[in-house]
Amino acid sequence: MTTNIREQLSIRQERDLIICRNRVKEAAVKIGMGIVNQTKLITAVSELARNMLIYGGGGNVLLETVTRGREQGVQIVFEDKGPGIADINKAMQDGFTTGKSMGMGLPGARRLVSEFFIESTVGIGTTVKIIKWKNG
Amino acid sequence: MGKFLLVTIxxxxxxxxxxxxxxxxxxxxxxxxxxxxxxxxxxxxIVDSFMGKIIGNIAAMSSILDAETVVVGMQPAVAITLIELGLPLPGVYTALNVERGMALLTARMPDETEDEDVDDD
Incomplete structure (x- = not known):
């Protein structure tokens, strides 16, 4: 994989969500991603960044454009040092929520992207990595 | 707008x-x-789950106050994404544009729709 854009963002308050969304959009536009995939990606980013803010107390986002073979894509890593998720399988189910959301965040975001990885340790934090391929 | 409120985000x-x-x-x-x-x-x-929840809340609260909610002008890519996200918009009517949304609301108010149009006050 080669990298073109590489940008670090921090999510500390609600306004950061909009900034994050805009940066992701710029990266998606730059690699020529179509409007539907762009919209799916930005929506997923909005869900995951908000999760991080609400449940993880904020965190950091690493935004990169990536290449695999002839495919180009946008990769985003969300990292927080929050309480972690005790039961990831449960958290990935539609409608499951411990907070005030609708419980669509994680499972919904997973459906909207090409690749989705989640790792969480209670007391340490949560890392979510997503990739949306340009034509994926 | 007479008996309808129009909100443009x-x-x-x-x-x-x-x-x-x-x-x-x-x-x-x-x-x-x-x-x-x-x-x-x-x-x-985009319409993410938070915005979806807000729209749903507006519809539910309006409904208690005897008003119907119509969401108009959704971008096609947003509609596609909402379905995949799995976000239902219960109690929310949708229409392609403001004109059609207006027509939908007007059609749902059979009683008081004399010949008065919507933009008098």
Missing amino acids: QVDLYDRLALTLEEDLIQMVHKTGARGVLIDISALS
């Missing part, structure tokens, strides 16, 4: 602003006695 809202909109809008429904609320979201590039 011009920019992507951050969460607190969306909550403020929800509150203001319900106050306006109460104050004006509007029978319908049209929310034009054609300028929104």
